[in-house]
Amino acid sequence: MTDENSQEPSGQEPFDEAEYRRRQRSRANLMAWMLGGLAILFFFITIAKMQIFA
Amino acid sequence: MAQSLTHGETALPADWRDLFALTKPRVMSLVVFTALCGLLAAPGEVHPVLAFSSILAIALGAGASGALNQWYEAGLDSKMKRTAGRPLPAGRLDRQTALQFGVGLAAFSLFLMLFASNWQATLLLLVSILFYVFVYTMWLKPRTPQNIVIGGAAGAFPPLIGWVAATGSIAPLPVLLFLLIFLWTPPHFWALALFVRSDYAAAGIPMMPVVAGEKSTRRQILFYAIIMAAGAIAPWALGLTGALYGWTAVILSALFVLLSIQVGTRATGDGDSMQPEKRLFAYSIAYLFILFGAVVADHWWPL
Numbered sequence: 425m426t427d428e429n430s431q432e433p434s435g436q437e438p439f440d441e442a443e444y445r446r447r448q449r450s451r452a453n454l455m456a457w458m459l460g461g462l463a464i465l466f467f468f469i470t471i472a473k474m475q476i477f478a
Numbered sequence: 479m480a481q482s483l484t485h486g487e488t489a490l491p492a493d494w495r496d497l498f499a500l501t502k503p504r505v506m507s508l509v510v511f512t513a514l515c516g517l518l519a520a521p522g523e524v525h526p527v528l529a530f531s532s533i534l535a536i537a538l539g540a541g542a543s544g545a546l547n548q549w550y551e552a553g554l555d556s557k558m559k560r561t562a563g564r565p566l567p568a569g570r571l572d573r574q575t576a577l578q579f580g581v582g583l584a585a586f587s588l589f590l591m592l593f594a595s596n597w598q599a600t601l602l603l604l605v606s607i608l609f610y611v612f613v614y615t616m617w618l619k620p621r622t623p624q625n626i627v628i629g630g631a632a633g634a635f636p637p638l639i640g641w642v643a644a645t646g647s648i649a650p651l652p653v654l655l656f657l658l659i660f661l662w663t664p665p666h667f668w669a670l671a672l673f674v675r676s677d678y679a680a681a682g683i684p685m686m687p688v689v690a691g692e693k694s695t696r697r698q699i700l701f702y703a704i705i706m707a708a709g710a711i712a713p714w715a716l717g718l719t720g721a722l723y724g725w726t727a728v729i730l731s732a733l734f735v736l737l738s739i740q741v742g743t744r745a746t747g748d749g750d751s752m753q754p755e756k757r758l759f760a761y762s763i764a765y766l767f768i769l770f771g772a773v774v775a776d777h778w779w780p781l
Contacts, residue, residue: 440490443490444490447490447491447492448491450493450494451491451492451494454494465527465534466593468527469528469531469593469594471527472525472527472528473528475525476528
């Protein structure tokens with residue numbers, strides 16, 4: 425984390441901690457949903473293959 | 479480029495919407511549709527879960543190709559009005575994230591295809607990704623005005639992969655569908671290139687209108703449209719599809735050629751609104767959607 429009181433080099437935007445957290449949170453949520461979805465998908469693929477090769 | 483991403487030592491994590499935009503979602507929709515049609519037109523039945531997973535793998539593979547394309551062309555994209563707003567040239571994403579995202583997505587798409595389908599489809603998916611990234615994006619596009627002609631093969635793979643995912647083997651019909659997209663690509667892209675010509679010229683990309691001139695491009699659009707029409711009707715003529723597809727192909731291809739004649743035989747002056755070119759470009763997208771839909775309809779409800 426950067427020190428909020430420190431001087432930013434010229435031409436750079438001030439660090440927006442709220443935006444940083446918002447992006448982190450939205451990516452973490454998305455990743456959780458995607459991993460959950462993939463676990464379910466892989467489960468059903470396995471079941472489908474078991475049915476085919478049974 | 480990417481100057482707004484770092485704030486001292488801390489970089490903002492990429493927004494998921496920018497990562498999604500890297501996958502070229504609009505291009506992906508055509509890829510998914512043609513792949514689905516290839517899969518549904520194949521003989522035999524595919525388990526719905528495996529069919530869904532195979533199409534998902536193809537979509538992710540196409541998304542990975544798009545991301546790696548944007549990673550490589552970030553500098554060029556910043557010079558073109560049409561692409562300057564993309565996440566990389568606009569500075570909303572850094573190149574390393576784009577590269578990692580593209581490579582990761584490609585690897586995952588191949589793994590998913592192998593798990594859900596067969597090695598033949600996985601191999602084809604790998605070839606299509608490598609062809610798009612290395613042959614089209616890195617080699618052909620910056621070097622030759624034939625980039626679209628040869629590079630069109632990359633976009634032609636999806637129906638073939640869909641078919642192979644369902645059957646495990648290649649047959650004449652999916653090869654003809656591959657050929658159809660391959661021949662469709664030049665008139666489609668050159669129609670676009672005619673009305674964004676100045677963009678390509680500014681970026682130094684040797685698109686046909688920039689290198690060979692407008693007149694030559696118009697003639698070649700017409701030439702390819704005629705061969706493409708023959709290629710579209712070929713599956714019916716060879717007895718691989720029925721009359722439903724056949725008549726759809728005849729009518730739609732005739733209209734395609736008519737629009738191409740309009741584009742191919744006209745000359746433009748300064749301030750031309752390029753309406754015939756825009757019309758041909760828009761029609762070419764609808765053409766492919768309807769024609770591939772007809773392949774599946776013909777397979778399910780033969781006349």
